[in-house]
Amino acid sequence: MGLPTLEQMQFQHAAAQLNALHAELIDDDRLEEWPNLFEEKCQYSVISAENHNRSLNLAAVFCDSRGMLVDRIVSLRRANIFPAHSYRHILGPTRVKSTSGQIVTTQTNYVVLMTRNDGQTSIYNSGKYVDQIDVSGAGSRFLSKTAIFDTHLIDTMMVRPI
Amino acid sequence: MSIAQQQDTLDQAPSTAGCRVPYRVFTDRQYYDREQEKIFKGDCWSFVGLEAEVPKAGDFKSTFVGETPVILTRDSDGSVHVVVNRCAHRGALVCREMRGNRSSLECVYHQWAYDLKGNLIGVPFRRGLKGQGGMPGDFDMSQHNLRQLRTESVNGLVFASFSETVESCRDFLGPIVVEQIERIMCKPVTVLGDQRQRIRGNWKLYAENTRDPYHASLLHLFHNTFGLYRSTQTGKALMDANKRHSLLYSIAASNDDAADKQAYGDSRTFDTEFKLQDMSLLKGRQEFADNVTLVILAVYPNLVLQQIQNTLAVRQTVTYGPDEFELVWTHFGYQDDDEEMQAIRLKQANLIGPAGLISMEDGEAVEIVQNAIVGEASATSYIAMGGGRAEDADHLVTEGAIIGFWDNYREMVGFEVEPA
Numbered sequence: 001m002g003l004p005t006l007e008q009m010q011f012q013h014a015a016a017q018l019n020a021l022h023a024e025l026i027d028d029d030r031l032e033e034w035p036n037l038f039e040e041k042c043q044y045s046v047i048s049a050e051n052h053n054r055s056l057n058l059a060a061v062f063c064d065s066r067g068m069l070v071d072r073i074v075s076l077r078r079a080n081i082f083p084a085h086s087y088r089h090i091l092g093p094t095r096v097k098s099t100s101g102q103i104v105t106t107q108t109n110y111v112v113l114m115t116r117n118d119g120q121t122s123i124y125n126s127g128k129y130v131d132q133i134d135v136s137g138a139g140s141r142f143l144s145k146t147a148i149f150d151t152h153l154i155d156t157m158m159v160r161p162i
Numbered sequence: 163m164s165i166a167q168q169q170d171t172l173d174q175a176p177s178t179a180g181c182r183v184p185y186r187v188f189t190d191r192q193y194y195d196r197e198q199e200k201i202f203k204g205d206c207w208s209f210v211g212l213e214a215e216v217p218k219a220g221d222f223k224s225t226f227v228g229e230t231p232v233i234l235t236r237d238s239d240g241s242v243h244v245v246v247n248r249c250a251h252r253g254a255l256v257c258r259e260m261r262g263n264r265s266s267l268e269c270v271y272h273q274w275a276y277d278l279k280g281n282l283i284g285v286p287f288r289r290g291l292k293g294q295g296g297m298p299g300d301f302d303m304s305q306h307n308l309r310q311l312r313t314e315s316v317n318g319l320v321f322a323s324f325s326e327t328v329e330s331c332r333d334f335l336g337p338i339v340v341e342q343i344e345r346i347m348c349k350p351v352t353v354l355g356d357q358r359q360r361i362r363g364n365w366k367l368y369a370e371n372t373r374d375p376y377h378a379s380l381l382h383l384f385h386n387t388f389g390l391y392r393s394t395q396t397g398k399a400l401m402d403a404n405k406r407h408s409l410l411y412s413i414a415a416s417n418d419d420a421a422d423k424q425a426y427g428d429s430r431t432f433d434t435e436f437k438l439q440d441m442s443l444l445k446g447r448q449e450f451a452d453n454v455t456l457v458i459l460a461v462y463p464n465l466v467l468q469q470i471q472n473t474l475a476v477r478q479t480v481t482y483g484p485d486e487f488e489l490v491w492t493h494f495g496y497q498d499d500d501e502e503m504q505a506i507r508l509k510q511a512n513l514i515g516p517a518g519l520i521s522m523e524d525g526e527a528v529e530i531v532q533n534a535i536v537g538e539a540s541a542t543s544y545i546a547m548g549g550g551r552a553e554d555a556d557h558l559v560t561e562g563a564i565i566g567f568w569d570n571y572r573e574m575v576g577f578e579v580e581p582a
Contacts, residue, residue, distance in 0.1 A: 058355025067439030079387035
C-alpha cells in the first residue's frame with residue numbers, strides 16, 4: 001500500500017468529517033438538521049448483524065428518502081413516547097473501501113452510549129457504518145448509510161437515529 | 163347495555179366489578195418462580211418458533227420456554243422437536259449457537275451426543291480406555307436423553323409443553339385462536355428477520371398491554387399526530403372459552419375510493435399541523451378478503467401473533483426475572499410474495515418493533531409501571547374499562563381480556579403466595 005494521493009486524502013477527510021457531523025447532530029439533539037446530511041434520494045437503514053449476516057433485509061429502521069428521515073424526526077418530537085435519554089457516539093476511523101468517480105464507499109466503527117434520566121450511561125448500540133458518500137459538492141452527503149449493529153438486543157426502544 | 167346502564171351497575175356494586183391486581187405479582191421473586199413452575203413448566207403450551215425458522219432437516223434454533231433454554235430442531239424425517247438445552251450428563255448447554263444446522267446435537271464439555279429428537283446416541287469412553295474408567299456396567303443410554311417436551315405445530319407455529327397432562331395444543335388454544343392462526347398462516351411463510359427488545363419490566367405487564375385496546379389511540383399517537391385517519395378504528399375484542407387468550411381486531415370501513423385505498427391502505431389524512439413527507443410508508447395492499455387490517459392475537463402465556471396492515475409477525479416473550487424480559491419479534495411474509503410485496507413488508511416494518519413508529523411506546527409503558535410499583539406490597543391496580551368483567555366486546559373501549567388473563571393467572575399461580 002503506497003502513500004495516498006491528495007485526492008484520496010481529501011475523500012477520506014470529507015467522509016470522516018461527514019460521519020463526525022452526523023454523530024454531532026444526533027448527540028447534540030440537532031435532529032432537525034440531520035436529514036440534510038443525506039441526498040434527497042437516499043437510503044438509511046439500521047439493521048442488526050443477526051439479520052444482515054443471514055442476508056435478511058429486515059431492519060429496525062429503513063428509510064429510502066430524505067422525507068422519511070424528516071418524518072422520523074417529526075414523529076420523535078411530536079408523536080412518540082419514550083424514556084428521556086441522550087446518545088454519545090464514539091466513532092472509529094473512517095476507511096475508504098472503494099471509490100467510483102466522486103462517490104466513495106466507506107466503513108466506520110461506532111459505539112453509541114445512552115444516558116437515561118437516572119444518570120447511568122450504558123453501551124446502547126455498537127456496530128459499523130457502511131456508507132456511500134457523494135463527495136463532489138462543497139458539503140458531502142450520504143447517498144446511503146447502513147448501521148449494522150452487533151447489539152441485537154435493543155434496550156427498551158429505538159427512537160433516535162444511530 | 164348502554165354506557166349509562168353499565169355505570170349504574172358499577173355504582174350499585176362497586177366492590178365486585180373490576181379487577182384488582184396486587185402489584186407485588188410484578189415485583190416479588192416468589193411469584194416469578196411460581197410462574198415458571200405453574201405456567202411455563204405447567205399445564206400450558208408455550209410458543210417456541212415458526213417451522214419456517216427450521217425449514218431443513220438438521221436445522222435448529224435456540225430459544226426459551228419462560229426462562230428455560232430449549233432447542234427447536236427439525237429431524238431428518240421432517241418432524242419438529244423441542245428439547246431442554248441441557249446435557250443429561252452434567253448440565254451444560256448442548257447448543258451454544260442461536261441457530262444453525264447439524265446432524266446431531268453434541269455437548270462440547272464431554273462430547274455426549276444426541277440425535278435431533280434428543281435421544282442420547284454417544285458417550286465417549288463409555289467402556290473406558292485401555293481397560294480403565296468407563297461408565298458403570300448397568301449404564302442405560304436410553305435413560306439419559308435430553309428432556310423432551312411435547313411438541314405440536316399449528317399451521318407452522320410450534321408450541322411446546324413440559325406437561326404430560328395438559329390437553330392437546332389445539333384444545334388449549336381453542337377454536338377462535340386456531341381460526342386466527344389458520345387465517346394468517348394460510349400459505350407457506352418465509353422469515354424476513356428478527357428484532358429483539360429488552361424491556362425492564364415484568365412480562366405480565368406486556369401480557370396486559372397486548373390485551374388492552376383501550377390504550378391504543380391514547381398512547382400510540384403516530385397516526386393522530388400526522389392526521390392519518392384510521393378507518394379501522396372500529397373493532398372487536400374476543401376471548402377463547404377459557405379467557406386465556408385474546409383477539410383484538412379491526413376492520414377497514416367500506417371505501418368509495420378504491421384507487422386511493424390501494425395506495426394508502428386504510429389511512430386517510432385530515433388537516434393537522436404535521437404531514438408525512440413520504441406517504442410511501444403506508445402504501446400497502448389489501449391482502450385478506452375479510453378487510454381486517456389489524457389483528458393482535460395474544461396467546462397465553464408467551465405469544466402474540468399479529469397483522470398490522472401488511473406486517474406479519476410473531477412476538478415471543480422470554481422471561482429474565484421479575485423485572486426484565488425479552489421480546490423477540492420474528493417478521494415473516496409469504497413464500498409467494500412478489501418483489502413489491504416484499505418491499506411493502508420491509509418498509510412497513512418501520513411501524514412495529516422496538517423502533518416502530520406505532521409500537522415503540524409499549525416498552526416504555528411497561529417500564530413506567532415497573533418503576534412506580536417497586537417495593538409495593540399491598541396496593542393494587544384497578545381494571546374496569548368496559549364494565550370490569552372478563553367479557554367480549556364489539557368495541558375497543560374495554561379491558562375485558564386483561565381480566566380474562568388475570569382470572570387464569572389467579573387460578574394457576576394465585577395472588578397469594580406462601581412465604582418460602
